[in-house]
Amino acid sequence: MWLLLLFLVISPARAELVWHWEDSFTAQEQAKLKRWISTTTEAVEQHVAAFPFDVHIFFYRRDSAREPVPWANTRRSRVQGVNFHVDPDYPLQAFLDDWTAPHELSHLLIPYLGRKHAWYAEGFASFMQFQVMQEMGILTPEQAQARYRVRVERAAKRYRYDNQPFAAAALKLRANSEYPTMYWGGAVYFLNVDSQLREKGSSMRAVLKKYVRCCRLRNHGIEQMTQELDRLSGTELFSKTLAENQLKTGFPDHHQLLKQMPRR
Ligand SMILES: [Zn+2]
CATH class of the missing domain: 1.10.390 (Neutral Protease; domain 2)
Incomplete structure (x- = not known):
């Protein structure tokens, strides 16, 4: 029991993705967007290492956009995360083929440098x-x-x-x-x-x-x-x-x- 407690105290908590839906998205859209970001985050962590903090993902809706992710930027103050402005009409594959999420999530591997x-x-x-x-x-x-x-x-x-x-x-x-x-x-x-x-x-x-x-x-x-x-x-x-x-x-x-x- 004490060993288990000790283990829990010294091993860092596994970082998680924390989802924030800033506009309204259907359950199906949410599932697709979560799959896209989970897949990309796993690849970043597999390629480099697990993020040593929770990563906060904020979704904003951009209907009728000319691409799946017309805009995104990182959040680097209170939490480490990314704002994604997305058109959820695009299929999952279109999101996976886009370079924006690999780019934005990679930013979080190093500190904000000014x-x-x-x-x-x-x-x-x-x-x-x-x-x-x-x-x-x-x-x-x-x-x-x-x-x-x-x-x-x-x-x-x-x-x-x-x-x-x-x-x-x-x-x-x-x-x-x-x-x-x-x-x-x-x-x-x-x-x-x-x-x-x-x-x-x-x-x-x-x-x-x-x-x-x-x-x-x-x-x-x-x-x-x-x-x-x-x-x-x-x-x-x-x-x-x-x-x-x-x-x-x-x-x-x-x-x-x-x-x-x-x-x-
Ligand atoms: Zn960038």
């Missing part, structure tokens, strides 16, 4: 979304690779701040609503680090697994988080690549990178 570092957070979630969609069986590694290539090359072509480091230019990209350029320029950081970790027999995935388990609840800023990721990977790749994005002018170098395949 507006100034939005390029880092968006780059991270953009990198993760296609990894999660591979885990879900929605994309093959080849399809994921093709998507990275198209998006990164398009962002590089649109980038107009060649005399500035990307981290500084990202503030302007954000102010000008050039979101895809900011997102995919940011994703190059993670594609680069992942590729270099793989050369050493590790990966972003392996380091993230450790990070979520040991350190996710610390809520530290970008510099401390980067130091922690360096420590966990036994490298200086995270801080060195961050310094490059903060100091080296032009769009992050991606030419070598996109020849390689980020695998699972």
Whole structure:
């Protein structure tokens, strides 16, 4: 009995999904939406690690939308969660094929780092979304690779701040609503680090697994988080690549990178 009690006290409570229906949805719509988010969350947790907190999911209705999830964003204050604005008329498969939930749920794997570092957070979630969609069986590694290539090359072509480091230019990209350029320029950081970790027999995935388990609840800023990721990977790749994005002018170098395949 005491052993059981001790076990209950020291083992962290299993995190759960907490559902919030902000508009009215039929029972059938609720079942479909729950299945979509449960499937996606399981893939994120399978790919990386269980969230060390409950994840709150808020649903808002957007009838007659041109896509299943016209808008979503994370909640990062009192609770960790995601607001999903959805058109529940779309079939389950249309929701599963959409990148929004893998993207938003991935955001929650790292702490909120502040507006100034939005390029880092968006780059991270953009990198993760296609990894999660591979885990879900929605994309093959080849399809994921093709998507990275198209998006990164398009962002590089649109980038107009060649005399500035990307981290500084990202503030302007954000102010000008050039979101895809900011997102995919940011994703190059993670594609680069992942590729270099793989050369050493590790990966972003392996380091993230450790990070979520040991350190996710610390809520530290970008510099401390980067130091922690360096420590966990036994490298200086995270801080060195961050310094490059903060100091080296032009769009992050991606030419070598996109020849390689980020695998699972
Ligand atoms: Zn995002």
